[in-house]
Amino acid sequence: MVTIEEAHKIIKDQKVKLKTETRKLSDCLGFSISEDINAPFDMPSFDNSAMDGYALCGISQEYTIIGEVAAGDKKEFELKNGEAVRIFTGAKVPKDTSAVMMQEKTRVAGNKLTLEQMPKEGQSIRRKGEELTQGQLVFEKGYSITPAGIGLIGSLGIQNVEVFRKPLINLITTGNELIEPGKPKAEGQIYESNSYALASACEQFGFKCGNKKQIEDDFEAIKSGIKKSLETADVLILSGGISVGDYDFVKQALEENGVEEQFYKVFQKPGKPLYFGRKEDKFVFALPGNPASSLSCFYVYVLPFLYQLSGSKKNGMERYSFPISHDFENRGDRPSFLKAKISNGEVEILDGQGSSMILSMAQGNALAFIDAETSLKKGEQVQCLLIL
Ligand SMILES: Nc1nc2c(c(=O)[nH]1)N[C@H]1C(S)=C(S)[C@@H](COP(=O)(O)OP(=O)(O)OC[C@H]3O[C@@H](n4cnc5c(N)ncnc54)[C@H](O)[C@@H]3O)O[C@H]1N2
Numbered sequence: 001m002v003t004i005e006e007a008h009k010i011i012k013d014q015k016v017k018l019k020t021e022t023r024k025l026s027d028c029l030g031f032s033i034s035e036d037i038n039a040p041f042d043m044p045s046f047d048n049s050a051m052d053g054y055a056l057c058g059i060s061q062e063y064t065i066i067g068e069v070a071a072g073d074k075k076e077f078e079l080k081n082g083e084a085v086r087i088f089t090g091a092k093v094p095k096d097t098s099a100v101m102m103q104e105k106t107r108v109a110g111n112k113l114t115l116e117q118m119p120k121e122g123q124s125i126r127r128k129g130e131e132l133t134q135g136q137l138v139f140e141k142g143y144s145i146t147p148a149g150i151g152l153i154g155s156l157g158i159q160n161v162e163v164f165r166k167p168l169i170n171l172i173t174t175g176n177e178l179i180e181p182g183k184p185k186a187e188g189q190i191y192e193s194n195s196y197a198l199a200s201a202c203e204q205f206g207f208k209c210g211n212k213k214q215i216e217d218d219f220e221a222i223k224s225g226i227k228k229s230l231e232t233a234d235v236l237i238l239s240g241g242i243s244v245g246d247y248d249f250v251k252q253a254l255e256e257n258g259v260e261e262q263f264y265k266v267f268q269k270p271g272k273p274l275y276f277g278r279k280e281d282k283f284v285f286a287l288p289g290n291p292a293s294s295l296s297c298f299y300v301y302v303l304p305f306l307y308q309l310s311g312s313k314k315n316g317m318e319r320y321s322f323p324i325s326h327d328f329e330n331r332g333d334r335p336s337f338l339k340a341k342i343s344n345g346e347v348e349i350l351d352g353q354g355s356s357m358i359l360s361m362a363q364g365n366a367l368a369f370i371d372a373e374t375s376l377k378k379g380e381q382v383q384c385l386l387i388l
């Protein structure tokens, strides 16, 4: 049995070979870049107007209008003191422009322009290079591409982006009692739901599940299911059959497939029988079957590792501290990830903390980390993982 910190360290210390690929700009949200991106040119690449209005030469209140420039126009004006041109947002400002005045602050009679206020030098001009200068580091290798990142990369004229490949994930659920939702349920059976929860948790963070398989508690079937699944997966996630019962075959089936245990059992609640192993460049998480245990282990251990395999600097769930909204006592002897709800700047520990109970997790939005045998008074700080 390892501690939570030891389990995290074992995961973090895995030597992984990151693979790269080239993706179209429109198809790289959530991927991490595999090489630095530097600005190929100044941004903006020319002085341009921030307003629809008039580009002015010299500082005064009266000007003569000598022409017009719209966004995208190539024409060049040589402005003399006291002259102005009609200009639009994004249009290149003529050389010698002192300021741009928005049209709402102007009056025009024929070619005579009168300003309602004195312009300030440089007003409403977006200067060449004011956001980025040519050669400047824009994103460091490992940056996870956001929608704004996509916008910026596009505005640098880059269409194909070098990124780290994301791992392919296969899922195996085990258990004789499990049947697919939608089918009639006999006595003693329950609906298989972990694969749905885990696949959608992967999807929520931009990871895809390739293959999903449900296998009965039969050693040979589990063993061959694992063998087959490992052929295509970078990461295999199993649920159930990892505890000590007579029908818990997963650990042995992994061993017989040549998967080497990195840790088995974590001193925590839920998720004590969590297993992590590897076979060459393939990794296996065997999650406890209890629905809240499997999902909680996904958030706390699997997700950070998926990011690690994707070359990302993110390490999974962001942790934040919130004051607890009520007195609380964790009587358990293991450090706990408790189903919780953050609202109005406070965290509430929800009822229904059993490892098999997923209702509270579905109604909550966080996992609150509380040490074993700990009493907290209302207002004390609690570390939370957001699971929105
Ligand atoms: N003698 C002991 N028994 C147990 C121990 C222990 O230390 N000694 N640990 C308990 C803890 S803690 C956990 S957690 C569970 C984990 O057991 P398994 O990983 O072997 O899971 P299963 O027995 O297969 O299933 C547990 C529970 O979850 C339901 N389940 C399983 N898979 C699914 C699924 N895909 N969808 C929905 N529900 C699922 C299953 O029906 C069981 O009710 O072991 C304790 N026992």
Ligand code: MOO
Binding pocket: 268, 269, 270, 271, 272, 273, 288, 290, 293, 355, 356
């Ligand atoms: O480790 Mo288990 O998830 O407490 O029932």
